[in-house]
Amino acid sequence: MTKLRVGFIGVGGIAQSRHIPAFIKLSDKVTIVGVSDVNEETAKRVASENHIPNVYADYRDMFKDVDAVTICTPNKFHAEITVAALEAGVHVLCEKPMAMTTAECEAMLAASEKSGKVLAIAYHYxxxxxxxxxxxxxxxxxxxxxxxxxxxxxxxxxxxxxxxxxxxxxxxxxxxxxxxxxxxxxxxxxxxxxxxxxxxxxxxxxxxxxxxxxxxxxxxxxxxxxxxxxxxxxxxxxxxxxxxxxxxxxxxxxxxxxxxxxxxxxxxxxxxxxxxxxxxxxxxxxxxxxxxxxxEDPGLPQALNFVNSCLGLEELVVKPHEALQxxxxxxxxxxxxxxxxxxxxx
The missing domain is CATH 3.30.360.10 (Dihydrodipicolinate Reductase; domain 2)
Structure with a gap:
């Protein structure tokens, strides 16, 4: 089976504590390609600690090498990065909330529908x-x-x-x-x-x-x-x-x-x-x-649902129009x- 190539944009606390460990546990389905963060030293440290091969100074350079990204940046950047990824043909798992405003969420949803790519929001409860x-x-x-x-x-x-x-x-x-x-x-x-x-x-x-x-x-x-x-x-x-x-x-x-x-x-x-x-x-x-x-940790089933949805094996549990609501x-x-x-x- 072809593995899903995944990257991480924003590698602060939630990426380190929940998302990266969950995707590492799905190594039979996932290959972690690289990370990107505005703090390049943090990105390099996280990549080294988790044996991730690539660090991207510009997150856009990641899109050519991955099938999907997880976005863990401050809320202000959720919409901008999500839309860019979807327009590049990349699936997205974005941390909650979906975005800062309803208008931003609607732009994300429209980009997902136009691209045909998966857009999941990390409401892990x-x-x-x-x-x-x-x-x-x-x-x-x-x-x-x-x-x-x-x-x-x-x-x-x-x-x-x-x-x-x-x-x-x-x-x-x-x-x-x-x-x-x-x-x-x-x-x-x-x-x-x-x-x-x-x-x-x-x-x-x-x-x-x-x-x-x-x-x-x-x-x-x-x-x-x-x-x-x-x-x-x-x-x-x-x-x-x-x-x-x-x-x-x-x-x-x-x-x-x-x-x-x-x-x-x-x-x-x-x-x-x-x-x-x-x-x-x-x-x-x-x-x-x-x-x-x-x-016990909801991070693993959340990651698995996203991966399987990208692979066409199941439906999203958290659908983007629900997160918009x-x-x-x-x-x-x-x-x-x-x-x-x-x-x-x-």
């Missing part, structure tokens, strides 16, 4: 074994038609003080676009991708602008902190479903909390951990999963907070 199991249960009608989602992605005083996470120009936002986006994507997927029609959102950055910061994830300058660190939203969907959403890097809570709770007509599902709640046979029943098959929600939440009004999407 869909690949967790718990979420895969929850999806199966919903599709098998264990809770009936989903009605209400309650979604929390909360960290206690964990603003990422490294990299460019607090740089609005390079990232487009803070906790919502970096962290909460995963949970918007996951909950939309579990709900069955209903069309959102109205969004009311509020963003905050008061906590991280206060002096004498206590932060568990590195230091940052509170004087110049310019992105959101806490966000709430209420979303209504065309099919009558609704979502209560909250995300934060720095909430004043007892413990970090990641949870998705979906109430359906005949039951409910909670994540994390996975639990099914039902009312039947005259009883209220709650069932926790004792064992769920699958990989997440960015539309993010745009609407930010706009609602700025204007103080609910935003109609359709």
């Amino acid at each position: 869909r690949f967790m074994k718990e979420t895969q199991a929850a999806r199966r249960l919903i599709l098998e009608n264990e809770i009936g038609s989903p009605m209400v989602a309650r979604v929390k992605a909360l960290r206690r005083r964990k603003v990422p003080g490294w990299g460019v996470f607090t740089n609005k120009d390079l990232q487009g936002g803070g906790s919502l676009i970096d962290y909460g986006c995963h949970f918007l994507d996951l909950s939309m997927w579990l709900l069955g991708q209903p069309a959102p029609i109205q969004v009311t959102g509020t963003t905050y950055n008061r906590l991280s602008k206060m002096p004498d910061q206590i932060n568990q994830w590195g230091s940052f300058k509170h004087e110049t902190f310019e992105v959101d660190d806490h966000v709430t939203a209420y979303i209504k969907f065309e099919n009558g479903a609704s979502m209560l959403f909250e995300t934060s890097w720095s909430a004043n809570i007892k413990d970090d909390e990641e949870s998705v709770s979906i109430s359906g007509e005949t039951g409910g599902i909670d994540l994390f951990p996975l639990e099914v709640n039902q009312a039947k046979n005259g009883m209220l029943l709650s069932s926790k999963a004792d064992w769920i098959p699958g990989e 997440v960015t539309k929600l993010i745009d609407a939440i930010y706009k609602s907070s700025e204007t103080g009004e609910s935003i109609r999407i359709y």
Whole structure:
């Protein structure tokens, strides 16, 4: 079997910790050709540590040598690099979020459709074994038609003080676009991708602008902190479903909390951990999963799905038009907070 030739554009923390190790494990299907990064010393070090043969000073020079690339740059460059790769006939796995704006996402989607090449977005929460199991249960009608989602992605005083996470120009936002986006994507997927029609959102950055910061994830300058660190939203969907959403890097809570709770007509599902709640046979029943098959690290099944999709062996789990929908929600939440009004999407 011909192997997929893969390159990496941007080799910072997420590339080193998730994407490169995952693709190395797929050596029966993949040949890693090279890396490119604006920091050439980092690119050379990562290539050497992982026995990758080529370092490209200009990422465009990589396109002639690869079938696919993984893009792990700051958000500002997702659209530009993705479109260039697709126009060069190269498949793309792009880190989340899809891009900084809806318009950029639409340009990426159009380039994918025109080229016929695969465009995947790295919303890896869909690949967790718990979420895969929850999806199966919903599709098998264990809770009936989903009605209400309650979604929390909360960290206690964990603003990422490294990299460019607090740089609005390079990232487009803070906790919502970096962290909460995963949970918007996951909950939309579990709900069955209903069309959102109205969004009311509020963003905050008061906590991280206060002096004498206590932060568990590195230091940052509170004087110049310019992105959101806490966000709430209420979303209504065309099919009558609704979502209560909250995300934060720095909430004043007892413990970090990641949870998705979906109430359906005949039951409910909670994540994390996975639990099914039902009312039947005259009883209220709650069932926790004792064992769920699958990989502990979602990076490997994510990479495998991308590779197999490029090889024509399966469909993408995260389709680009679904990732575009997440960015539309993010745009609407930010706009609602700025204007103080609910935003109609359709």
